[in-house]
Amino acid sequence: MDVFITSKADFDSSIQRMIQQNEIYGVKRKTPSFAFDRLVAAEELCLDYDITVLPPTKYLLPPTESLIKFKLAPEPSIRSSAEAQPCILIGIHPDDLHAIKLLDAVFTGSLTDVNYLARRRATTIVGVDCVNPWPYSFAASMGTAIPPRIFDLWLTDLGDEYLVEVGSARGEDLRKRYLKTRRAREVDLRQRNKVRQDWLKKYQLSLDMPPQEIPKVLDEAWHSPLWEELGQKCLACGSCTMVCPTCICFDVRDGIELNLKEGERYRRWDSCMFDGFAKVASGENFRPTGTARLRHRLYRKGKYMLERYGELGCVGCGRCVHACLVDIASPVAAYNRLAKEAR
Amino acid sequence: MKPKIAVFDFTCCEGCQLQILNCEQEMPDLVAALDIITFREVMTERSDHYDIAFIDGSCTTESEIARLKEIRQRAKMVIPIGACACLGGVNCFKNLHPMEDVLKAVYGQAAPYYDTIPARPIHAVIPIDFFIPGCPIVKEEFIRVVQEILAGKAPYLPNDPVCAECKMVGNVCVFDKGQTCLGPVTRGGCKATCVTGGAVCWGCRGLIDEPNINAEKEILEKAGLSIKDIVEEFSLFNACQEDVWK
Numbered sequence: 186m187d188v189f190i191t192s193k194a195d196f197d198s199s200i201q202r203m204i205q206q207n208e209i210y211g212v213k214r215k216t217p218s219f220a221f222d223r224l225v226a227a228e229e230l231c232l233d234y235d236i237t238v239l240p241p242t243k244y245l246l247p248p249t250e251s252l253i254k255f256k257l258a259p260e261p262s263i264r265s266s267a268e269a270q271p272c273i274l275i276g277i278h279p280d281d282l283h284a285i286k287l288l289d290a291v292f293t294g295s296l297t298d299v300n301y302l303a304r305r306r307a308t309t310i311v312g313v314d315c316v317n318p319w320p321y322s323f324a325a326s327m328g329t330a331i332p333p334r335i336f337d338l339w340l341t342d343l344g345d346e347y348l349v350e351v352g353s354a355r356g357e358d359l360r361k362r363y364l365k366t367r368r369a370r371e372v373d374l375r376q377r378n379k380v381r382q383d384w385l386k387k388y389q390l391s392l393d394m395p396p397q398e399i400p401k402v403l404d405e406a407w408h409s410p411l412w413e414e415l416g417q418k419c420l421a422c423g424s425c426t427m428v429c430p431t432c433i434c435f436d437v438r439d440g441i442e443l444n445l446k447e448g449e450r451y452r453r454w455d456s457c458m459f460d461g462f463a464k465v466a467s468g469e470n471f472r473p474t475g476t477a478r479l480r481h482r483l484y485r486k487g488k489y490m491l492e493r494y495g496e497l498g499c500v501g502c503g504r505c506v507h508a509c510l511v512d513i514a515s516p517v518a519a520y521n522r523l524a525k526e527a528r
Numbered sequence: 529m530k531p532k533i534a535v536f537d538f539t540c541c542e543g544c545q546l547q548i549l550n551c552e553q554e555m556p557d558l559v560a561a562l563d564i565i566t567f568r569e570v571m572t573e574r575s576d577h578y579d580i581a582f583i584d585g586s587c588t589t590e591s592e593i594a595r596l597k598e599i600r601q602r603a604k605m606v607i608p609i610g611a612c613a614c615l616g617g618v619n620c621f622k623n624l625h626p627m628e629d630v631l632k633a634v635y636g637q638a639a640p641y642y643d644t645i646p647a648r649p650i651h652a653v654i655p656i657d658f659f660i661p662g663c664p665i666v667k668e669e670f671i672r673v674v675q676e677i678l679a680g681k682a683p684y685l686p687n688d689p690v691c692a693e694c695k696m697v698g699n700v701c702v703f704d705k706g707q708t709c710l711g712p713v714t715r716g717g718c719k720a721t722c723v724t725g726g727a728v729c730w731g732c733r734g735l736i737d738e739p740n741i742n743a744e745k746e747i748l749e750k751a752g753l754s755i756k757d758i759v760e761e762f763s764l765f766n767a768c769q770e771d772v773w774k
Contacts, residue, residue: 218700239698248696420743422712423688427695440672441679443557454696459688460738475740508695510703510712510747 187351189366190373196347199363200227203273210244212237212276221274232276233342235319236504240281240430241274242288245304249453252300252437258446266449267299269307273359277312279332280324280500284430285310286333290494291433309355313340316384321503323390323517329500330385341377348377390506393521396497399487406523407480415513416476423456425505425514426482431490431498432456457482483519531678534566534578536599538585538592539619539647543664544610545569545584551667558671561678580605580677582660586612586619588647600654605677608650609670611663611732616768618663619647623767649768658683663732663765666718686717687737690729694720702728708751710761713739732765741773 191199203209204224211224212234219234221241251266277285292301312332315324324330332339337356341348348369351357360366394402426432436455441448455462458479463472472478490498505514535545549570551558558564565575581603587596600606611617622630623646631639650656660673673683690711694701697720702709710731711723722729748758762773 215698215700217704220698238700239695243698418740418743418746420689420691420712420740420747421738422691424691424695424701424712427692438684441675443554443561443671443675443678445561445678454692456688456692459692460736461687508701510701511743 188369189349190369191366195365197227203363208272232313233316235317241277242430251451253450256447267303269304271307273309275311278315280329280502281430282332283329283500287496310336311338312336318388320389321506324501325385325388326391327396327501402524403488405527412476412480416479418511418513419475423458424508426456428504428508530563531579532563532565535582539588540585540612547664547667583608583613586616586647587653589643596654605657607658609660609665613650614659614661615734616647616649620767661733688716690714690716713744730764
């Protein structure tokens with residue numbers, strides 16, 4: 186394993202040099218929260234943050250994105266819009282990286298999404314262990330508080346230093362070009378294990394079962410009174426899905442210029458919580474009530490995605506738990522309650 | 529043949545017409561695609577032979593009813609633009625008082641020379657074909673609707689609440705800052721401009737098709753609003769939809 190140590194002071198100046206030569210998006214203060222945004226100065230970077238308003242997946246699947254541009258005259262033509270500028274994302278938490286792993290399975294699996302692939306290939310990932318989990322997260326119990334090995338570099342805060350784990354050739358290149366490091370010793374690795382264990386204990390919410398059991402719980406839960414109970418309160422505002430790192434649904438629309446000669450097909454985040462999401466051309470809506478839509482969302486997170494892509498659709502970040510103004514979106518609360526009902 | 533366009537003003541501040549004028553970049557393409565023949569705020573020439581009538585403002589006098597009926601007869605398509613035309617808008621405040629009092633308050637001794645009736649949105653007076661909401665309208669949405677009409681498509685009316693776009697642009701929820709907001713029940717399409725600019729959503733684009741009003745009231749109450757505050761919150765732009773939210 187290629188593991189190194191860099192002092193925080195050295196790290197700051199490395200970031201400053203990186204900013205001068207690269208497009209970098211990192212975690213910045215957005216009172217009273219944090220947000221991934223373009224870094225201009227090293228001191229803006231907050232690596233001890235609790236949560237960001239939107240997950241970093243917004244750089245891989247942006248809220249709106251052009252898919253193709255077309256021209257009807259003089260000759261009809263179609264051009265793909267898939268292209269991406271190289272960038273570095275700094276400060277991704279383990280749970281959000283698990284979400285990226287799921288997105289990779291969705292968009293680069295049996296069907297390749299060229300837009301996603303272009304962005305993903307152009308993105309270098311520098312993650313960091315979560316030092317301060319916020320009160321709404323349950324990532325520890327989802328097994329997502331430790332990063333999957335799809336990062337380029339991974340940082341662990343050891344007080345005055347960062348432990349830097351290299352995860353790819355691109356990460357090694359970044360380390361060599363910008364970071365001033367020494368090789369980590371056995372004692373550093375032991376220290377990382379220790380602090381990671383300490384941080385895991387800080388999570389306040391927790392799933393009452395191993396995450397792999399969620400599908401089994403859901404198998405028995407289709408007719409639970411829970412759905413009606415939550416559905417009645419649902420604003421159908423879509424906030425829970427918009428802030429979710431694993432939500433991937435989008436709507437595709439065509440726009441045409443006033444000259445009616447050229448236009449663009451684009452996609453835009455959609456939400457299964459919207460009334461119109463499952464409405465089809467005849468006007469039929471196969472999930473017409475908040476109750477049906479809410480149930481669908483929690484089945485999708487806890488069962489369908491696992492069955493189809495091999496990864497659970499919830500990484501326990503807790504953004505939906507907090508974003509929901511009527512307190513009904515929490516997957517952990519729902520799954521725990523359903524498990525209790527089943528017993 | 530380019531469609532002939534007329535823009536009419538009723539009771540309003542004319543800000544939505546200004547938004548059309550604000551489409552500076554697109555103006556050459558707009559006038560190339562449309563034959564604008566009546567638009568009092570912009571030009572002195574006028575004609576009664578139009579295909580599409582955009583209507584700014586709400587209906588607040590008897591004479592406006594007659595004028596609307598005439599427009600409806602002449603136009604193939606009638607499209608109200610802006611909160612006043614689509615919802616009645618802030619003009620509906622006066623509906624809370626007897627009309628004589630309102631007239632006296634505004635015109636004093638000259639009150640008998642004016643006629644006024646409770647403010648109504650355009651669709652309450654004549655049938656409409658589509659509407660572009662907002663206070664003021666979003667100029668990109670106006671352009672898009674024109675594009676869609678030109679292309680022969682049914683114009684798209686967003687029905688997702690403001691919350692969705694507010695999240696998409698990455699705003700911190702105003703409830704997290706101790707403020708209140710009508711975003712969860714208000715028709716999106718504005719890119720949550722007001723919240724992004726540091727304010728809250730007052731509901732100028734009207735309610736979504738199936739708003740969960742009880743849930744919205746619950747969160748407003750939880751945020752410390754009294755019943756009176758809540759009524760005021762909804763009344764600013766949505767007084768005419770009282771039957772939905774009261």
